[in-house]
Amino acid sequence: MxxxxxxxxxxxxxxxxxxxxxxxxxxxxxxxxxxxxxxxxxxxxxxxxxxxxxxxxxxxxxxxxxxxxxxxxxxxxxxxxxxxxxxxxxxxxxxxxxxxxxxxxxxxxxxxxxxxxxxxxxxxxxPEESPLKALSAAITRQESPMVAESENRERIHVQAPILIKAPKKPRKRRIATEKEIRDALAQSTSSNGEIPDEEIKVEFPKTPAEKMRMTAIAAGVILIIIGLILLAYFVIIPAVKKATAKSKDAEKVEFLEKKLAENPGDPEINAIIAEYNSAFGEEGDVVTTPATVEETADDSTDSETAAETTPAATPETTPPTQAETTPEGQAETAADTQAEA
Missing domain, CATH: 1.25.40.10 (Tetratricopeptide repeat domain)
Incomplete structure (x- = not known):
């Protein structure tokens, strides 16, 4: 067949x-x-x-x-x-x-x-005794000197075999890892069973699942970087600019207060400060200069002086009654006065 x-x-x-x-x-x-x-x-x-x-x-x-x-x-x-x-x-x-x-x-x-x-x-x-079998039986095994010398020669870089007990249950078969495959290829290419010093690069084709996983990881990293950039551009940088602007505004106000304090007697400056305090004067935000302090003290002193110079209230006078205005009433009143005297 x-x-x-x-x-x-x-x-x-x-x-x-x-x-x-x-x-x-x-x-x-x-x-x-x-x-x-x-x-x-x-x-x-x-x-x-x-x-x-x-x-x-x-x-x-x-x-x-x-x-x-x-x-x-x-x-x-x-x-x-x-x-x-x-x-x-x-x-x-x-x-x-x-x-x-x-x-x-x-x-x-x-x-x-x-x-x-x-x-x-x-x-x-x-027949049982074929010429081939007879010839093979007649020829004795002779070892060549090269083989004998190689067997008796000291083995270098070869580890002695280790006897181990075979497991009762066979282990589950598994696919060799990349390192095991690389070591096996290195030993197969060496002359004495040693792993050569130079590395052997073994490339394994990537499966679609591995490619998809790598693509997903790369996309996630890119999205995270883009999110951080947007967060910094729209949130962090504006907040920093706003805080910097507030500090600069405070410095400007302090500078104006110092300049205004240099001319405390100028009525125009005092008028501007008074308008500012009336419009924006909250607790802690009132602008004060020596002139405004003196005016405030003078106003309080004038008010106290006016209160002290005000005359005391006179007692109320009652109008005379009708009996007191008549002649009999007047006579009785005079008699009472004399009696008291």
Whole structure:
């Protein structure tokens, strides 16, 4: 059977075919990409590379039948029919997503059985002591001086192995971090397993979610800066200018008061101060000069003097009654006066 032709009949998958696993969109895209890449390698004489990718997929998703079918075709191309039989049986047990894939798996299983039986018959017909086995048994393993010297030579910059107890429960698989990938690449490029001094720059493509998060952060920073600028322009700067103007106005008023105080006897200046006090004279805002103080003192002194020179009130005189105005009344009054005398 031409196993390459069988592999080319298998179509590629999309993220819609992985809905049953309920994976996030990013993981679904990555899984579909790995599967399609393994399929492409299998159809382009890269079965050994496809086997490595399919092993990871089968380990993480053992109930998925399509990777087992691809793995069986890959090992069948390598003429390992006993492994191919197990893979095809596992794929049919898990189930495939289409009738065409199921029929292909059944056909591959039947052909693998036939070719496995043929290979077994050829192996049984071959004598046990083949020339190749006899030659390999006769040749003894001889180590070259270079190999022996390298094994006995002191190891430099190599750490001794540390025995650790294997965990009972396997840890959950995780994706390697950027530092782990960078260290692995550095060790793979070195000759003695050491990490070279020079750094290896590994660039990872950013996902749409990371790009959106960075855009949101940049937009937030820009908005904060714009808000601070507007706050300073419309609130802080006007308040500072207003406070500065008030202090300057106070200095101007003090200057005018000093100049007015230099000419206390000028009647025009006193008239202006009096008008100012009458218009804006509140508690603490009254403008005073020596002349105004003297005028105020003179006014108070004049008022006190006027109050002292006012005559005392005379007693009220009662008008004479009618009896006193008559002759009898006058006689009685005179008699009373004489008696008192």
């Amino acid at each position: 031409d196993w390459k032709t069988a592999g080319k009949t298998i179509p590629e998958i999309t993220t819609r075919d992985l809905v049953v696993f309920r994976l996030p969109p990013e993981e679904s895209e990555q899984l579909a990409h790995q599967y399609n890449r393994a399929l492409s390698n299998m159809n382009n004489d890269g079965a050994d590379v496809a086997i490595i990718s399919l092993k990871k997929i089968i380990t993480e998703y053992p109930t998925w039948g399509e990777p087992s079918l691809l793995f069986g075709i890959c090992v069948a191309q390598c003429e390992e029919y006993h492994r191919a039989l197990k893979c095809f049986e596992h794929a049919l047990t898990c189930g495939l997503h289409s009738q065409a894939m199921t029929e292909l798996a059944q056909y591959c299983l039947a052909q693998a059985k036939v070719e496995y039986e043929q290979a077994q018959a050829i192996a049984d017909a071959t």
